[in-house]
Amino acid sequence: MIDPTALPVAEIEWRGAVRIIRSVFPPIDLFEDIADPADWPLLIAAEQKTNPRLMETIGNLDLVPPERRVSGPGASWLMAPFTHVSPDRPSRFSDGRFGVLYAGDRFEVALLETVHHHGRFMRATAQPAGWTSQFREILLDIDAALHDLRGLGQEAAEVLDPVDYAGSQQLGARLRAAGAQGLAYPSVRCAGGDCAGLFYPDLASRPMQGRHLDYHWNGERVDLYRDRSACAVFRIV
Known part of the structure; x- marks a missing residue:
């Protein structure tokens, strides 16, 4: 196991980093429209009186320290x-007990990372x-001091390891508990690409x-992707 205290820390400044997500998740008005996150708990409590399914949309807000919450367009x-x-x-x-925001330093990295995980799901559920x-x-900007595995x-x-996440999950938990901001690491799906995992x-x-x-x-695999914005289909090799 890597000693977390021995890991170098790098100042990561990526402009236009890329994250690819499912389109089924709509924006949450609370995060988008209410400028001050300090107001969120009271607004949630009031809204829950008429909307009992609110927390299914927002999730567990307590997992994010108040001072680290963000608001505004795209929040x-x-x-x-x-x-x-x-x-x-x-x-x-x-291991699923805390969140991590993953992003690639460019589109190809995010594409191949998500293609891998989507393919695993499709294979495991025997989809036609x-x-x-x-x-x-x-697209987002990253500005953080991250523990660097590169x-x-x-x-x-x-x-x-491309398959076994046991070691990396232990490392992530130890770093986060010690106050780390996240990690920068080489992509295992896209040669030459880099990823960031933000805490x-x-x-x-x-x-x-x-x-x-x-x-x-x-x-058997995800072999094509379609850019609906450009009306074009590309083969994944």
């Missing part, structure tokens, strides 16, 4: 990874071939919607 895309968490949905650096779920590209080579192999939503800013995408499942 839903930054808050959702942290308020909608579950042990049933673990990720590389979390065809065009599947709709996705949206989110350049560590074989030393980082355990926490960058708090305020480490990203200026989220904007980019392209609308569809993925095509051929029964």
Whole structure:
């Protein structure tokens, strides 16, 4: 196991980092329209009196410290990874008990990362071939001091295993408990690409919607993606 105290920390400043998410999640008015997150708890309490399903939309707001919550246009895309968490949905650096916002340093990285995970789901549930779920590209800026796994080579192999996330989840939990902001690491799905895993939503800013995408499942793998914005289909090799 990598010693977290020995990891280098890098100042990451990525403009136009890319995150790809399912299009089924609509913006949350609370995050988008109410400027001061300090007002959210009282507004939620009042709204729940007439809308008992509110928390299904917002998620568990208590998982995000008040001082680290974000609001304004696009805030839903930054808050959702942290308020909608579950042990049933673990990720590389979390066992599902806390949220992580993942992004690639460019489109190809985010595409191949999400294609991999979507393909695993389609295979595990024996889905028939065809065009599947709709996705949206989110562009955002990252400005954070992150523990850096890039350049560590074989030393980082355990926490960058393509299949087994046990080591990386332990590392993520230890870093977060020690007050870390997140991690920068090389993509294991896109050679030469880098990823970031952020532990708090305020480490990203200026989220904007980019392209609308569809993925095509051929029964074995995701082999095509469709850019609905450009009316074009591309093969994934």
